[in-house]
Amino acid sequence: MAITAKEVNQLRQMTGAGMMDCKKALVEAEGDYDKAIELLRKKGQKVSASRSDRETTEGIVLVKTNDDQTEGILIAFTCETDFVAKNDDFNALGNEILEAAYTNRPADIDALKALPSGDITLGEKIVENIGKIGEKLEITAYETMKAEAVVPYIHAxxxxxxxxxxxxxxxADVIEAGKDVAMQIAAMNPIAVDKDGVDATVVEKEIEIGKEQARAEGKPEQMLEKIALGKLNKFYKENTLLAQAFVKDNSVSISQYLDSVSKGLTVSVFKRVAIG
Known part of the structure; x- marks a missing residue:
């Protein structure tokens, strides 16, 4: 049957799919919009299945806090190419996912994808967009936070x-100090707030590495433990946030910097998410 440009455009407005995809779906569905929409969704599912083993190393990280900055949400929405990461539709969907996460506070990514988006779920909408865009899209990170003050930072x-x-x-000035610390975390990628947050297996591994290095240097066996513990303290200074040297002023640690801004000010928790 003949499908008019007006009908194709109407389906495009309803679904956001490309003109040719809409025309093909309407022809196959013999002008039935519901059937055409279902065909477009099935196409998205097929594309999704065919690209399931692809890596999504591009995309966007988005954050949002409440008005008094005591709660925050962070998501990573990823794709395969930088071209798609800059696509308006991709970014609009990422922001819709962020708003849904902020409004509903789902327990995890699966619960986030189960939230509604019109007459379908967010997960189904992602699949639809995979069909439109032709790339694998996925939510790869979803983090929430509550604290006395939550400070967000998105790197360029x-x-x-x-x-x-x-x-x-x-x-005063605690939010500005928080921004400085957030940039420190972005740049230096600490593994924990302080040494108490470092996993015990990591500590054991670092001690063993320290012993092996000292042994290779010909140090006496009875000295290995002490030397390894000294190396462990250096590891803490380099890899735990509060002990790290402040990148804007290497003469002080992050802990000392925060205390100079406001007595007792410290970091209770942080989340860092990077794509690629």
Whole structure:
């Protein structure tokens, strides 16, 4: 049957799919819009299945906090190419996912994808967009945070995002200090807030590495433990946030910098998400 340009455009407005995809779907569905929409969704599912083993190393990291900055949400929405990462439809869907996460506070990514988007779920909408765009799309990170003050940071390019939770925030300039710390986390990628947050298996591994290095240097066996513990303290200074040297002033640690801004100000938690 003959399908008019008006009908094709109407389906395009309803689904956001390309003109040729809409025309093919309407022809196959013999002008039935519901059947055509179902065909477009099935196409998205087929594309999704065919690209399931692809890596999504591009995309956007998005953050949002409430008005008093005591709660924050961070998501990573990823794709295969930088071209798609800059696509308006891709970015609009990423922001819809962020808003849904912020409004509903789902428990995890699966629960986030189960939230409604019109008459379908967000997960189904992602699949639809896979069909339109022709690339694998996925939510690869979803983080939430509550703290006395939550400070967000998105690095240039939107491929890296940070949330910092501060405590003892009674002084002035704490949000600005939080931004400095967020940029520190973005740049230096600490593994924990302090040494108490470092996984025990990591500590054991670092001690063993320290012993092996000292042994290879010909140090006495009875000295290996002490030397390894000294190396472990260096590891903490380089890899835990509060002990790291402040990148804007290497003469002080992050802990000392925060205390100079407001007595007792510190970091209780942080989240860092990077794409690629």
């Amino acid at each position: 390019g939107s491929k890296l995002g940070v949330l910092v939770g501060l405590s003892n925030t009674s002084g």
